[in-house]
Amino acid sequence: MNLLPGAAELRAVPRSKEFRNGGVSFWYRQTGIPERRAPLAGSAAYDVCIVGGGYTGLWTAYYLKQERPDLRIAVVEREFAGFGASGRNGGWLSAEFAGSRRRHARSRGRQAMVDLQRAMFAGVDEVIDVAAREGIDADIVKGGLIHVATNPAQRARLLAETEDLRQWGFGPDDLRNLDRDEWEGRIRVAGALAATYTPHCARIQPAKLAIGLARTVAGLGVDIFEGTAVSEIRPRTGGRPATAVTDRGDVRADYVIRATEGFTASLAGQRRQWLPMNSSMIVTEPLGADVWKHIGWEGRELLGDEAHAYVYAQRTSDDRIAIGGRGVPYRFGSATDRRGGTQPQTVASLWRVLSRLMPAAAQAPVQHAWCGVLGVPRDWCSTTHVDHESGLGWAGGYVGSGVTTTNLAGRTLRDLVLREDTELTRLPWVGRRVRNWEPEPLRWTGVQLIYHLFRTADRRENDHVAATSAYARIAQMISGR
Template identity: 75%
Template sequence: MSALSGIPVTDDFANGGVSYWYRQIGLPSRRAPLPGAREYDVAIVGGGYTGLWTAYYLKQAQPDLRVAVLEKEFAGFGASGRNGGWLSAEFAGSRERHAAARGHQAMIDLQRAMFAAVDEVIEVTRAEGIDADVHKGGVLNVATNPAQERRLRAEVDDLRRWGYAEEDMRLLSADERESRLHVEGALSAAYSPHCARVQPAKLAVGLAGAVAGLGVDIFEDTPVTEIRPRAGHAGKAGAAAAVTTRGTVTAEYVIRATEGFTASIRGQRRQWLPMNSSMIVTEPLGDRVWERIGWQGGELFGDQAHAYCYAQRTADGRIAIGGRGVPYRFGSRTDVRGATQAKTVAALHGILTALFPAAAGARVQHSWCGVLGVPRDWCSTVHLDHATGLGWAGGYVGSGVTTTNLAGRTLRDLVLRRETELTRLPWVGRQVRQWEPEPLRWLGVQAIYALFRTADRRENAQMTRTSAYARLAGLVSGR
């Protein structure tokens, strides 16, 4: 029996892997590949948000700079065109670890920079005429059992130490919670205004167009197989290089912006773990369903489960909801062009109907998945080494829609050798050890998510404290 048996799907339901966001607007026409060996001032490997934002800000700051973006598929193919559409101020990783690098205030500065980055992205979409269905409705985090409620309240209290004022994050009264969004079994909810809904593919396609319009060369269908430091970088002149299947690009700086696909580059297999996340989207919901659910403010939605979900009410009246699915594939392999397993679709549909019973009759129209990058300490990083000519940014652990913008502006300042508030933030220059070799890497991730799922089941049985299984998973993961 198929895992989809009993799951209502539309007549045109397809599991071909392309995200609903691209199904809505159509795949972009591909740009020409690299025509052979070339020389640039800056070569950026990866045509997702990180690479595009970096190119955008570099060309704006110094129009005569020769900048190229090298992309294996098409600009926006990866997580940039497949994510949940959360333009959120949430920053990946332990605040304590970031603070240990440059102090408590530096972490507060980083959080404030993330608040500002949300508005920066919105402003660029306006300035560049990018219609990405942007709506700044904030974000709701909801607890549906006593253990989740305890964690949520503790998290809000803890955020006060990290620069969050009352207006940045607050617990809602039961009346306000229900007036915003009805979630089955909700016990409490916290709200932050620092989040906006976006249509990810529209943002990626629009940003790529803006970058190309500034004079950046975007080469698609151009896989990079190796990134090389400056020849004789210990004191001799030379250029860094990006080796592609279509020729080698040499540049003063080569920036790696490959996030979940980093393992595909020679020598980078253990650098960042490619974590999988999957999504489904419903058909448009009718007015009667929305009356029962609410969600008139267009907030983003997340829960406090360990194997958490994330969701948005789309601009065309659907619910798009995501979660981990199959978290990791052996050997740091990535998905087959975004195809989603039937059991993952069924699991996400189960979460959807448990949280929003009014949507139980809505058919699932599409499913897809993508990969995100996870460093060994789960903390995002941005770096540029002037000696080798190599730089990178990533490890966003699912919080990349906004963080990529901050990374792009920070890399601009680093490349141009500017000392700014951005280059002093604690994630700059962070060094992270590699993941363990296989099979330890695969076994560890499987154990982590098995423990998290067990913890959620136990907490749903009305535990009042976080399950010991979740605490053990945290120790194994090194988060």
């Protein structure tokens, strides 16, 4: 995506009379912001304290309480449960995960990597099953995921991904190439040269899942404290338990689990742990039947492309198009914007991509734009771990592929906290440690360079360069992906 449009391009974006930029996501605009739960009333002691009330923290509390109802569990959240990426994402309940297969295989072996991918496949159905069992209506439709290529370089990468998955032993039931009649029978994307399909993906309404999961967890007897900011997590030492230091008192526990994802840099000593990366979205007004006749999309599949500044999209339950991608990727000093606003040039950029891919929707007014922050480890691979000596644990670094991964993290943290040796605790992302990001200004400079190279690569490839641009290969090398 070209992220530097001129003023004329900004004015060209059709906007709804109800257009809103920032604040909460459109998903919460649909549901309404949930009523705030009470903050921590003072220092307290628990068996497990979970810092962060997003999907990771809520799933961890859910599975621990299901397994051990007697455990005293607290979830501590600065804003409200589901405020961050859990309530702002693109609604992809997918089997994609962060990091390369080969990198994961090097740590625990090839079979461990295969097991991780199969666990992600199963994780999609696990979330769907829990939602059904707990009465969580999150507009879930398991229509699968279509990736399209719109230039020759993208087509080469797309087809290579199918072949790579075959080399790991996965077949057409997991990912397959579509012929033109097949993909156009599902969704008509202008300029598409190739497409793939996987059934291991479902559309969700992210805020509905977060609200329902929080309600379920609270109903199990977990204490959720909102409006309570954690500034530091301290390990067990000198006979003192692990501690979450908050603005309303200390929470002492046998285990303190960090589930803060893109907001991890706000904790003392964690500024360089995970890079807080921004991703932005827009959503249109509902589209009429005449527009959908041109587009198709009756199966409610998720849609992505193979650009380096990639986009992700869904058809919502009320017939809008929600589409997202990278905007301003990173703020100096690992700062985060809690207001959730999206730069006007990013709104225009996403609208141009939508117009290019689906010309029939080009005049649909944009009703809401927002952004969220996600966590990126230095090697771009997610991780989960519990250290029984210090009493500290964590999961995250999902790099934008976290909706299903958080569920896998919650089940894995359950087993780790309870000291159980299971198939989950033997997966290759468990215990993974990587070096910190570089100090400033190297960190900011490096990220800006990486995304400049990716944008340049996309522009060159759109000129029908047959192979992946050298600019993208340089960006991948610098980024450490």
